[in-house]
Amino acid sequence: MNYLWAAATHTGRIRNNNEDAFAPEASGRGPGPVVLLVADGMGGAVGGEVASRLAVETAIATDGTPADRVVAANRRVVTEAMGDPHLAGMGTTMTLVQLDPGGQAHFAHVGDSRAYRLRDGQLEMITSDHTVVAEHVAAGRLSYEEALTHPQRSMLTRVLGINTELEVDEFDLELKEGDRILLCSDGLTNMVPDEQIASIMGSRTPEEAVWTLIEEANRAGGHDNITIVVVDVVQ
Numbered sequence: 363m364n365y366l367w368a369a370a371t372h373t374g375r376i377r378n379n380n381e382d383a384f385a386p387e388a389s390g391r392g393p394g395p396v397v398l399l400v401a402d403g404m405g406g407a408v409g410g411e412v413a414s415r416l417a418v419e420t421a422i423a424t425d426g427t428p429a430d431r432v433v434a435a436n437r438r439v440v441t442e443a444m445g446d447p448h449l450a451g452m453g454t455t456m457t458l459v460q461l462d463p464g465g466q467a468h469f470a471h472v473g474d475s476r477a478y479r480l481r482d483g484q485l486e487m488i489t490s491d492h493t494v495v496a497e498h499v500a501a502g503r504l505s506y507e508e509a510l511t512h513p514q515r516s517m518l519t520r521v522l523g524i525n526t527e528l529e530v531d532e533f534d535l536e537l538k539e540g541d542r543i544l545l546c547s548d549g550l551t552n553m554v555p556d557e558q559i560a561s562i563m564g565s566r567t568p569e570e571a572v573w574t575l576i577e578e579a580n581r582a583g584g585h586d587n588i589t590i591v592v593v594d595v596v597q
């Protein structure tokens with residue numbers, strides 16, 4: 363089993379800066395283990411950019427499980443935020459996957475960036491959004507459709523950088539040849555409906571899928587930074 367990945371980010375059409383960060387930045391291919399992740403920063407004039415960049419750097423440099431990486435990234439952002447008044451209140455999401463040579467995918471996730479798996483033409487969201495609105499949907503107080511346009515849809519219930527105690531979602535998937543994984547920031551999912559994401563993900567190389575998804579998010583308005591990681595499970 364091999365993995366074939368591509369990734370890119372775009373500022374979008376409204377924002378002046380890009381507060382997303384991701385890794386690996388270059389396309390590649392290999393049997394794994396490989397760690398891929400997306401982080402969407404927030405807070406202050408420069409805080410969002412600093413938070414996501416520090417979090418990605420720290421997660422990549424940390425040895426251990428995917429959750430260990432997220433926990434270390436959280437500590438780093440908390441520490442830096444405490445040490446500099448300009449950075450106070452900064453935070454970031456993190457959605458991370460480690461792909462092992464046998465086809466096992468180990469995920470760790472906090473926030474409202476997302477992971478999806480495309481298998482046999484079906485796109486399935488495999489993370490839960492840690493937002494107030496998603497909790498309302500889970501509890502049946504709000505429909506999925508209402509949530510899509512809810513004014514508070516970006517309000518997070520969990521984020522890196524606020525507290526040294528952090529609950530991290532951890533789960534594993536067994537991948538098979540032909541599967542495709544998508545990691546993305548909400549600059550994609552707030553602009554492009556899941557059906558359209560599924561159709562773009564259904565063909566094309568990872569590189570083409572990455573750029574077509576960015577193009578579609580911008581065509582829909584590009585209200586936020588857009589970050590996409592696509593990885594194929596190949597022979």
Ligand code: CA
Nearest residue numbers: 402548549586
């Ligand atoms: Ca965002």
